Amino acid sequence: xxxxxxxxxxxxxxxxxxxxxxxxxxxxxxxxxxxxxxxxxxxxxxxxxxxxxxxxxxxxxxxxxxxxxxxxxxxxxxxxxxxxxxxxxxxxxxxxxxxxxxxxxxxxxxxxxxxxxxxxxxxxxxxxxxxxxxxxxxxxxxxxxxxxxxxxxxxxxxxxxxxxxxxxxxxxxxxxxxxxxxxxxxxxxxxxxxxxxxxxxxxxxxxxxxxxxxxxxxxxxxxxxxxxxxxxxxxxxxxxxxxxxxxxxxxxxxxxxx
Ligand SMILES: C[S@@+](CC[C@H](N)C(=O)[O-])C[C@H]1O[C@@H](n2cnc3c(N)ncnc32)[C@H](O)[C@@H]1O
Numbered sequence: 001x002x003x004x005x006x007x008x009x010x011x012x013x014x015x016x017x018x019x020x021x022x023x024x025x026x027x028x029x030x031x032x033x034x035x036x037x038x039x040x041x042x043x044x045x046x047x048x049x050x051x052x053x054x055x056x057x058x059x060x061x062x063x064x065x066x067x068x069x070x071x072x073x074x075x076x077x078x079x080x081x082x083x084x085x086x087x088x089x090x091x092x093x094x095x096x097x098x099x100x101x102x103x104x105x106x107x108x109x110x111x112x113x114x115x116x117x118x119x120x121x122x123x124x125x126x127x128x129x130x131x132x133x134x135x136x137x138x139x140x141x142x143x144x145x146x147x148x149x150x151x152x153x154x155x156x157x158x159x160x161x162x163x164x165x166x167x168x169x170x171x172x173x174x175x176x177x178x179x180x181x182x183x184x185x186x187x188x189x190x191x192x193x194x195x196x197x198x199x200x201x202x203x204x205x206x207x208x209x210x211x212x213x214x215x216x217x218x219x220x221x222x223x224x225x226x227x228x229x230x231x232x233x234x235x236x237x238x239x240x241x242x243x244x245x246x247x248x249x250x251x252x253x254x255x256x257x258x
Contacts, residue, residue, distance in 0.1 A: 040144060043165060043177045044116050055122025062125040063140075068112075070141035075150040080137055081110040086157030089114065089189075091143040091177065092164055096124025098236045102160075103136045105232060109157065111136045114143040144182060151189045159186055159196040163238035166202035178209045180216070187218035190256035195222070199233065199251045201242030206250035219254040227253040 068080055078084045087110040093099040096113065103111045113136065115121055121140045128136050139146050164177045178198060186196060196219065200206050206226065213219055229251050239249055 041174050042142060043144070043167075043175050044142070049117065049119055051119040051122060054126060055119050058122040058125035058129070059118060062129055063121070066125055066128050066136070067121070067138040067140060070139055070146060070150070072149045074152045077110065077112075077155065080112075081135065083110070085110045085135070087112055087155065088158040088160060089147070089151065089156050090160040090162070091147075092161065093120060093124060094163075094237055095120050096127050098162060098234050099124060099136065100127040100131060100133065101234045102232055103133050104131055107135060109135065112139065113137070114139045114141065114146050116140060116142060143177070144185075147182075147185055147189055153188050154191050156190045157194045159190060159194075160233075161196070161198045162233070162236050163200060163242070164198070164205075166200065166205045168202065168204075176205065176208070178205070178212055180212055183212050183216050184218070187216050187256055190218075192256050192258040194256045195253055196256070197230070197233070197251065197253045199229070199236075199239070199249060201239055201247040201249050203248060203250070206252070209250075209252050213252055213254045216254075218256055220257050222253045222255050227251045 068075065077087050081087070085108060088106075090099055090102075090111060090113045093113040093115045094117070096115075099111060099113050103109075113124060115124070115138065118140075121138055124136075124138060127133070128138075139150070161177065165175070167173055167175045183196075190196060196213070198209050198213070200209060210225065214221060229249070230253070233251070235243075242249065
């Protein structure tokens with residue numbers, strides 16, 4: 001994986017209403033929130049992966065058209081999409097096949113896909129162009145920073161986190177996305193009544209997700225325990241791989257409360 005993301009232009013921003021503990025977990029002690037040097041444990045590693053010529057061409061020619069550069073300031077969603085519509089954030093869309101299908105099936109919603117992986121971004125850019133999708137934009141950057149810096153509180157209609165990297169080794173669990181500080185941040189960005197939908201094929205991560213989401217005061221489970229897969233979520237690439245390996249699949253759908 002390789003990010004090639006634009007550098008933060010910096011600048012002071014209003015921060016979301018997060019508890020001191022959450023702020024502390026997202027920012028190293030002693031650094032001002034959103035300071036340009038702020039770091040946190042990444043949920044991904046930089047790796048050079050295979051990229052096709054088509055994906056390379058898409059990155060070269062279509063990135064400006066369909067992507068929004070990361071910036072340390074709030075994103076005007078209506079301006080970014082050219083319309084006011086409920087906006088769903090997808091974190092880690094991989095090659096983007098699921099994102100494309102959902103955006104096609106739900107033309108009334110806007111979709112903001114966040115991914116760091118060059119081949120995946122190239123792949124989704126091609127899909128947007130092929131399907132002439134007007135309701136999908138990409139930010140190629142660490143989702144933690146995108147959510148923290150670009151998304152205003154109480155704005156998202158939904159969040160999709162499908163098959164995030166499970167980081168199975170215990171010493172790597174700290175890299176998992178679905179942990180209390182990031183879930184608190186995400187919940188603060190969802191509108192009351194909006195939803196967060198996670199799915200995983202890793203049972204022990206599913207248990208962690210259920211615990212973390214259930215413990216977040218701004219969220220309530222829409223069902224008892226795990227949810228059936230809703231019709232709008234097609235089977236993803238990673239899910240297919242997991243099923244082939246004999247894994248189960250767990251969906252979790254929580255609603256943001258007022
Ligand atoms: C296991 S893949 C799942 C891809 C896709 N959702 C699927 O189900 O096929 C997880 C993806 O999340 C991306 N990712 C991990 N951490 C991320 C982060 N902090 N910001 C953006 N993308 C991230 C990875 O690059 C990877 O493509």
